[in-house]
Amino acid sequence: DAKTTQPTSMDCAEGRAANLPCNHSTISGNEYVYWYRQIHSQGPQYIIHGLKNNETNEMASLIITEDRKSSTLILPHATLRDTAVYYCIVMTTDSWGKFQFGAGTQVVVTP
Amino acid sequence: GAVVSQHPSWVICKSGTSVKIECRSLDFQATTMFWYRQFPKQSLMLMATSNEGSKATYEQGVEKDKFLINHASLTLSTLTVTSAHPEDSSFYICSAAGGRLGNTEAFFGQGTRLTVV
Numbered sequence: 001d002a003k004t005t006q007p008t009s010m011d012c013a014e015g016r017a018a019n020l021p022c023n024h025s026t027i028s029g030n031e032y033v034y035w036y037r038q039i040h041s042q043g044p045q046y047i048i049h050g051l052k053n054n055e056t057n058e059m060a061s062l063i064i065t066e067d068r069k070s071s072t073l074i075l076p077h078a079t080l081r082d083t084a085v086y087y088c089i090v091m092t093t094d095s096w097g098k099f100q101f102g103a104g105t106q107v108v109v110t111p
Numbered sequence: 112g113a114v115v116s117q118h119p120s121w122v123i124c125k126s127g128t129s130v131k132i133e134c135r136s137l138d139f140q141a142t143t144m145f146w147y148r149q150f151p152k153q154s155l156m157l158m159a160t161s162n163e164g165s166k167a168t169y170e171q172g173v174e175k176d177k178f179l180i181n182h183a184s185l186t187l188s189t190l191t192v193t194s195a196h197p198e199d200s201s202f203y204i205c206s207a208a209g210g211r212l213g214n215t216e217a218f219f220g221q222g223t224r225l226t227v228v
Contacts, residue, residue, distance in 0.1 A: 099217075
């Protein structure tokens with residue numbers, strides 16, 4: 001069973017912020033939230049991860065709700081190259097690397 | 112980020128032959144490598160976990176005698192698809208974790224497109 005729920009698809013205008021939601025209502029205390037994306041016919045690319053605090057790096061920001069049951073990935077200024085499938089994954093360091101990918105969100109950035 | 116390289120990027124083989132795919136961590140030592148398979152319009156499915164120097168652990172439903180995994184060094188893991196059939200045609204992707212990455216990051220190779228004819 002999928003541990004996360006994401007919208008199937010979303011469109012975003014180039015230059016605007018893209019906000020990608022993810023529900024993980026059954027997340028346990030030692031599970032991290034990870035985001036990866038997969039551009040067509042390539043391997044997944046790491047974006048960001050967090051446990052309970054909000055995180056920001058050069059690619060994106062991750063906002064995790066206080067109860068940790070949901071999170072939002074924010075791409076601050078979407079470009080056409082951000083068109084990809086975005087995966088939200090929860091996992092513990094005990095099972096580190098054994099990603100269980102869901103269907104993800106197909107993001108299409110339009111000019 | 113760290114670099115994980117797969118070779119070849121694509122391969123076409125005849126039915127009944129075997130194909131070997133290499134996964135290398137180029138700038139770190141990977142204590143654990145993972146192999147995934149992705150069919151068209153589907154998500155990635157974990158096939159197996161390999162730890163350097165030990166036997167791979169396969170996910171349920173993955174035939175270990177068909178998909179041979181070797182992780183002989185901290186920078187190289189290989190997946191051999193034996194007696195390949197057209198239904199084995201897929202996108203195979205490896206990922207690597209551990210070493211200086213610790214237990215919080217993993218990086219993926221670019222994938223290998225296998226077509227069995």
